Amino acid sequence: MVKDEGGEGEYSSEYTGKKFVIDLVCGIGILGAWAGGYYYFEPFKNADGINGNDKFKFEIKRAHDVEQRLDDVKGIDEIRDEIKDLINMIKNTSEYTSKGAKLYRGVLLSGAPGTGKTLTARAIAGESGVNFIYCTGSNFDEMFVGLGAKRVRELFAEARKNTPCIIFIDEIDSLMSKSRRFGQEHSSSRGTINQLLAEMDGFDKHDDIVVIGATNHESDLDPAAVRPGRFDKKIHVPLPDVNGRKEIMEMYLDKIKKEDNIEAKKLATMTPGFSGAEIQNLVNTAITQAVHEGKEKADLSDFEYARDRLMMGIERKKLTMTEKDRLNTAIHEAGHATVCYYTEGAMKLYKATIVSRGGSLGATFF
8 A cells, every 4th residue: 555655544646646547447448338238239139029029020921922833943843743742732731631641740842052942932832822931040040048949939920820821941951950959059059949849849730830941951950850740751952954954044045135046955955063043143144245245135155155154264364374284285175075076975065175264274065
């Protein structure tokens, strides 16, 4: 303790001044932290219903507002019969239950990105004439404990008010992944998935509710979530084959101005492995390139540019290569082309190029 020379127990004026400044700074800091915390958490309170009064607004489509139909979904001929059977079960539930059949509680749509899983779910609702609730797995991820489970309860409560109803959960792997139960995530994450499992087990056959989940990573899902009794039916939505790509191509080609010699069949053979979303992007890239070049209509060169652009990246016009590297690249691609030409039953050679794109110095297309 610092004492004043003039008398025992008395503090110096210098020490008193320092103490006052320190107390003032601490007080301002505490007040600032309180104010900052209040203004930081206030938006979350209003948006996410922390005060207990507000509810999350799920996207609800009434039966008469769902415009998609099964004919709008192209390139799914392999699973069309499965989808039709599911629609018939939803539309004519009494026909099945009267004979002792149990309705599906959940249907899992899996497949590569862009294959039309969301569109398929909307088409099922549209054909069945039922209400449709759309949400994503990320809608249930919150920083506050208990909010995820609360939203699951609200979702099913909303569905019961709007029966018959389809609940569609897109990217369901973010909600029902193995890591939520067996990983290092917080216990509230496990509470969210447990609430969803309880809800799917809880509603009975009279609820007229079907849960449709979509995922690109079926192997990442919790086994307890995808067992029979919760997701009774699994449908793999494949990438479209050449005929499916032709149907999708025709649908998008009808929406743009193109030259008369553009054939959907030929474009379909040029795009092996493309999903429906990638085909849409291809057509849009082609017509965009045509507009850039001042054309009135897209021609074949625009579609070739679009395919090369999407598959291999931007053309590297300023890449410096020695003549020896160019020759080696040409020999390499010529080897691919020669083997293709002389191999019986091989696919028809489409293009061989040494134009550098992305990380590739050249390419051979079949």
